[in-house]
Amino acid sequence: MIEQPLDIKALELKADEIRIDIITMLTHAGSGHSAGPLGMADIFTALYFARLMNYNPKNPDWQERDRLVLSNGHINPVLYVTMAHAGYFPHSELKTLRQFGSRLQGHPERLRLPGLETTSGPLGSGMSQAAGMAYGLRMDNQKKPHIFCLTSDAEIQEGNYWEAVMFAGKNKLHNLCAIIDRNNIQIDGFTEDVMPLEPLSMKFQAFNWHVLEIDGHNFEEIASAVGQARAIFEKPTVIIAHTIPGKGVDFMENDWRWHGTPPGKSDIPGSPPVSDQAKVALEELRTLKGKIRSEHQ
């Protein structure tokens, strides 16, 4: 059903392919978010191709599958590309992103695309849904499925988010694992300028969660953290994954101005001319520049 998990070298190459597809599809769509999807490419690659999640593209409703709830719907380019690579739908469909009639809506819509676990976009409510799923599965004594809720860091500013964190902590939802994309940026700037989140790990500890902090670009750390999350039976687990927004494209990295912009649309100081942005980004990713590889050595 599912191919053998990839080794680290192969995961690096897969993550790079996914980044190339993200840049290509965003350029083609002419709108959408760049920084978040690039930053989360390694985690998505690990979840699907290191087989950290149980899933079956041929039977998306398989009862025993793990659930990936994407709370920050705006990074859906990385989800769509990963799903295409995993075999949920034809790779050629990626170029329909955000177009009329496409199953790949601007923000994910469950009813349109098999394999999506929920509809999201408005921030801060994915964690509640994931907690509801975890609670319901535990009621039925279903031990296998694990619920992974992927959230951004800025959406932690939403009140609804903390209602869910409180609920999961109270109910000791050990089958729930939140993975936070801690990339420190949001639309209006850096999170700590807009509305500070730190000390983030202490906040989760105070709500009775098990907290792990990892380098979100290190496959071994990602795999180890997910393994721990599955093994802990007393609490829900949050993995605070420190990531570089725009990872893999020099001129996008750590620049909040690339949060909600696709290549080829905005003149952003320090970036190549608008007409060259996609080309430069793709060249960088295709050659790797030795960058992603070196970080795992």
Place this chain on the structure above:
Amino acid sequence: MNINKTQHLNPQLFQKDIEMQPIRKGFGEGLLEAGKADESIVALSADLTESTQMQPFAEAFPERFIEIGVAEQNLVTVGSGLAAVGKQPFVTSYAGFSPGRNWEQIRTTICLNDRNVKIVGSHAGVSVGPDGATHQMLEDIGLMRILPNMTVVVPADSIEAKKATLALAKTQSPAYLRLAREKTAIVLTDNSPFLIGKAQVLAEGSDVTIVACGPMVYEALVAAHSLTKHHVSCEVINCATIKPLDAETILQSAKKTGQVITAEEGQAAGGLGGAVAELLADKLPMPMHRIGVQDRFGQSGEVTQLWHEYGLDAHAIMQAAIKITNRGR
């Protein structure tokens, strides 16, 4: 007017000592019964278990009762997640808070996401009484009925509330059930017909159609009864399902009488009155009058004082009927 015998109305309907019960009580009984029949039903409370009448369910099925605390956004979104794994959640609070506070979550995670969650809003209308404007939800019918993929049910009494709860427990799509706090006259009996999406003609008449929902159904019947002395013949329709609206029944009656009054315990804009006005404007324009709160907030007081102040009782319906029927004469 002539009482429609097929509706099996309460034989004590026009007696002074008519039996009264809170509409929400019928919900509590219905939920318990539905829970016995279907193990997938779960109940979620936002710190208002007793006043939303979920205590019987919570005591009978503690493992299927989930306390959320004072967190209405979490209430509906945890409900959405439970529905995603095959549960059938009834999520309850006061209407002012749910759907008052969590509309976007209902829109995105329940309606657009098509999750089978039943949202129960208790304490709707000014009849909440002494608690005042913050707790008297008047805009919920409008908020819910404009959402695609949402069913909206407003039962007339506790008997209908029980039937509605049992009927909703058998559907697989999102719904909103609106309940009132105070004791309301029992209009129907166990034998009265109930179907989601069907408006019932409780009394037949020829001069004016009164389309009512919730506690205003009883007020409409009392008004119609008194209007016979004024030689005004009223047709009274209990429109318990605001969405999908039973256009056929309403249009058929409107064609016959030529004028329509709506009556509800909420804003006259956007609710039942809005729905019927849209229907008539589209299909059969005619004189109409909407009984409801006229772009104001509620306030503290006793039910009778408040209904009088906001023009929500049988007297107000009578006045409207006399006025609208004189128009063509």
